[in-house]
Amino acid sequence: MKSHDDSLRDLTVRYLRGELNADELAVFELRLRSDNAARAEFRRATRLDANLRTIAAGREATEVWETNHAPAASGVSWFVWLMRWIAPVTAVALVTTMFWWKDSVGGPEQSPSEESAAGFAVVTAQANAHWAGGRKFVTGDLLAHETLRLESGIAQIELFSGVTVVVEGDAEFKIISPMEMSVTRGKVRARVPEPAHGFRIHTAEGEVVDLGTEFALNVAATNSEVHVLDGEVEWHPHGNAMRNMKKGEALRWETDGKATALPANHAGFIGMADMSERLNTDRKVRRDEWINYSHKLRHDPRLVVSYQMGADDGWNRRLKNEATEKPQMDGAIVAAARVPDRWGMAGAALDFSPTGSRVRLNVPGEFHSITLLTWVKINSLDRWYNSLFLTDGAKVGGPHWQIMDDGRLFFSVKKHETSEVKRGQKDKYHFMSPPIWNASQSGQWLMIATTYDVDARKVTHYLNGRVFSEEAIPEEYLVENVAIGAASICNWSEPVYRTDAHFAVRNLNGSMDEFALFAAALTSQEIADIYEHGKP
Amino acid sequence: MPDQPHSDAPGYELFVGLLTRHEAALRRFVRTLLPAWGDVDEVMQRVALAAWKKFNQFDPATEFLHWALVIARYEALAFRRAMGRDRLVFSEDFLEQLAEEAENETELASREELALETCMAKLPPARRELVLKAYSIPDQRDLAAAIGKSPAALYMLLSRIRQELATCIERTLKEEAAL
Numbered sequence: 001m002k003s004h005d006d007s008l009r010d011l012t013v014r015y016l017r018g019e020l021n022a023d024e025l026a027v028f029e030l031r032l033r034s035d036n037a038a039r040a041e042f043r044r045a046t047r048l049d050a051n052l053r054t055i056a057a058g059r060e061a062t063e064v065w066e067t068n069h070a071p072a073a074s075g076v077s078w079f080v081w082l083m084r085w086i087a088p089v090t091a092v093a094l095v096t097t098m099f100w101w102k103d104s105v106g107g108p109e110q111s112p113s114e115e116s117a118a119g120f121a122v123v124t125a126q127a128n129a130h131w132a133g134g135r136k137f138v139t140g141d142l143l144a145h146e147t148l149r150l151e152s153g154i155a156q157i158e159l160f161s162g163v164t165v166v167v168e169g170d171a172e173f174k175i176i177s178p179m180e181m182s183v184t185r186g187k188v189r190a191r192v193p194e195p196a197h198g199f200r201i202h203t204a205e206g207e208v209v210d211l212g213t214e215f216a217l218n219v220a221a222t223n224s225e226v227h228v229l230d231g232e233v234e235w236h237p238h239g240n241a242m243r244n245m246k247k248g249e250a251l252r253w254e255t256d257g258k259a260t261a262l263p264a265n266h267a268g269f270i271g272m273a274d275m276s277e278r279l280n281t282d283r284k285v286r287r288d289e290w291i292n293y294s295h296k297l298r299h300d301p302r303l304v305v306s307y308q309m310g311a312d313d314g315w316n317r318r319l320k321n322e323a324t325e326k327p328q329m330d331g332a333i334v335a336a337a338r339v340p341d342r343w344g345m346a347g348a349a350l351d352f353s354p355t356g357s358r359v360r361l362n363v364p365g366e367f368h369s370i371t372l373l374t375w376v377k378i379n380s381l382d383r384w385y386n387s388l389f390l391t392d393g394a395k396v397g398g399p400h401w402q403i404m405d406d407g408r409l410f411f412s413v414k415k416h417e418t419s420e421v422k423r424g425q426k427d428k429y430h431f432m433s434p435p436i437w438n439a440s441q442s443g444q445w446l447m448i449a450t451t452y453d454v455d456a457r458k459v460t461h462y463l464n465g466r467v468f469s470e471e472a473i474p475e476e477y478l479v480e481n482v483a484i485g486a487a488s489i490c491n492w493s494e495p496v497y498r499t500d501a502h503f504a505v506r507n508l509n510g511s512m513d514e515f516a517l518f519a520a521a522l523t524s525q526e527i528a529d530i531y532e533h534g535k536p
Numbered sequence: 537m538p539d540q541p542h543s544d545a546p547g548y549e550l551f552v553g554l555l556t557r558h559e560a561a562l563r564r565f566v567r568t569l570l571p572a573w574g575d576v577d578e579v580m581q582r583v584a585l586a587a588w589k590k591f592n593q594f595d596p597a598t599e600f601l602h603w604a605l606v607i608a609r610y611e612a613l614a615f616r617r618a619m620g621r622d623r624l625v626f627s628e629d630f631l632e633q634l635a636e637e638a639e640n641e642t643e644l645a646s647r648e649e650l651a652l653e654t655c656m657a658k659l660p661p662a663r664r665e666l667v668l669k670a671y672s673i674p675d676q677r678d679l680a681a682a683i684g685k686s687p688a689a690l691y692m693l694l695s696r697i698r699q700e701l702a703t704c705i706e707r708t709l710k711e712e713a714a715l
Contacts, residue, residue, distance in 0.1 A: 009699075013691075013695050015571055016571065017691075018571050018572050018624075020571075020624060021624070022624060025624050025625075025626070029626050029627060029630055032630070033630060033633075039634070039637065040637075042568075043568050043634065043637065043638055043641065044648075044702065045702070046564070046567045046568040047564045047567070047568065047645050047648055047649075048648070048652070048698060048701065048702055048705070049567060049698075050560070050563045050564040050566075050567035050568075050576075051560065051564065051648065051649050051652045052652070052667060052671045052698075052701075053563070053567075053573070053671045053672075054559075054560045054563060054649075055652065055653070055656065055668070055671070056667070056668045056669075056670075056671035056672040057671070057672060382695075382696055382699065383696070384696075405692060405693075405696070406689060406692075
């Protein structure tokens with residue numbers, strides 16, 4: 001899931017472009033109302049937006065003025081602006097400026113093609129969930145206006161209004177907006193925080209409007225049951241008077257209109273606490289399975305570096321190399337903070353979003369083919385280059401592995417000294433995949449791998465265990481001996497550009513819980529196996 | 537237009553001088569309250585006209601910006617009310633809250649404006665030009681086409697530059713505070 005800050009920033013940017021729809025605007029306002037810091041940040045963004053326009057307009061007007069009336073007096077641009085509404089008729093000389101202005105103030109900049117993640121809700125957890133039609137969701141997936149059928153298992157969904165629902169299969173439902181959903185079948189339990197009061201669920205028999213805080217629904221073929229677990233709801237049966245229901249009350253409503261009062265049944269619906277307990281057990285089992293499998297991997301003689309970012313002691317900034325054949329090459333953690341790993345285990349991953357974050361390591365020797373493999377969770381690609389693993393500087397033989405701002409995976413091994421590059425030649429070849437990432441994958445854990453296969457002369461990029469793209473290594477750019485030396489994970493150390501903010505900031509805005517370097521190109525089968533055993 | 541100001545009216549020069557000096561601050565304030573630039577420009581015009589009409593009530597011993605902000609707040613909210621429900625804007629009481637907070641931040645805002653100039657100067661020339669262009673052309677999609685990028689890529693790039701500028705401004709203000 002996107003971090004709090006990121007989603008607010010996103011909302012602000014889209015608000016300033018006039019792109020928010022009514023629901024999003026309502027949610028945005030709610031969040032700003034309840035959060036002083038967010039509001040201060042919002043005002044800061046609007047001020048910057050206005051200041052940029054002032055500067056841009058000032059310069060533009062000055063330019064027009066200067067071409068017509070050189071030399072220009074200082075501060076004249078403001079006067080030009082003023083003239084446009086105070087004394088338009090006399091400002092004959094400024095006709096061009098005014099026309100320009102007239103055009104420029106047309107309205108909010110629309111951007112229908114803007115890439116934006118679409119949805120009203122996000123899947124936050126699942127236990128043995130099976131969706132109809134073979135649909136698969138992972139944590140962090142967005143749900144939009146679509147009828148979904150959960151055949152079995154449990155899913156927890158957070159709506160952007162702050163409402164959390166737990167759905168038990170077999171169930172059929174639809175998220176209509178951040179404040180509204182419909183249920184045609186099955187059990188749903190909803191917890192509604194204060195800013196989302198008024199949240200409603202439609203059923204065939206009527207609709208429930210929440211007045212706070214927790215209620216559950218069981219929709220069957222011939223009746224609907226409403227249970228108020230906490231707080232108060234309104235039950236609006238179709239064609240009948242509204243009923244106010246309080247904590248502890250429940251009502252069964254038959255399709256023929258017959259109503260029966262019942263005591264509310266807490267135990268009949270899985271709540272958030274039960275869900276989290278189940279998930280923890282579930283996750284722990286899967287994590288243990290992976291740890292078992294990775295113990296075997298550690299003995300693989302091809303493994304050079306293997307970091308599992310979880311430490312037994314949270315304060316230790318040293319990252320132990322788990323490759324048993326290579327006891328040295330420990331990493332040093334810089335700035336990165338400890339966060340939950342892909343199974344939700346606290347402190348078992350590193351968050352590289354604080355500026356300057358990286359893991360420093362030194363890998364001596366030379367390699368023929370190599371494989372780089374990692375599990376990452378990307379918040380956003382907000383740099384031109386978003387680092388995964390880069391040798392320091394730009395040394396011949398050094399690999400650079402990163403993600404471009406548009407989501408393409410980038411791999412290169414430097415072939416020539418930059419000073420010796422001939423005309424029409426490059427110092428290295430860029431092996432770029434098509435985009436592997438877009439904003440809708442924000443917050444999802446992904447396994448990314450790239451193999452540099454010198455013998456087969458090809459570079460292969462993998463996403464989640466599958467070949468994503470493949471490219472032959474052009475003869476003139478083949479590097480037979482890959483040399484790494486001093487390197488950084490999730491950042492780049494480049495002395496030359498250290499003073500240049502544009503190049504210096506390359507840390508990945510995201511988390512990593514595992515990194516491995518092999519001195520060989522693993523086969524696609526091996527990479528698929530690692531993914532199958534390691535997926536959360 | 538009897539109320540239209542003209543250059544030989546008494547106080548005109550003083551008024552123009554004051555409005556010129558505080559125009560950026562007023563625009564920042566209005567921008568905080570309205571999401572569409574077209575509306576901001578419209579309200580700015582109304583503020584200027586209303587301020588001129590009431591200029592004889594302005595006491596030169598008091599602060600012009602403070603006086604003009606009251607007008608701007610009134611005009612922005614009136615504009616919002618007139619737009620009614622067919623435009624997407626924040627609710628009125630929330631706008632009141634924002635306006636109140638923004639009124640107390642004018643000093644910070646003008647320091648930010650100065651810092652932005654410094655930060656713009658630090659940007660690589662190509663990126664600086666890009667931002668200036670983006671903020672001065674009516675439709676950013678035209679700019680995207682002109683530089684051979686998709687609108688989405690341009691927006692991403694712009695939002696990154698804005699973020700860089702925001703960080704730079706924050707740092708500059710901190711450094712100033714530390715002096």
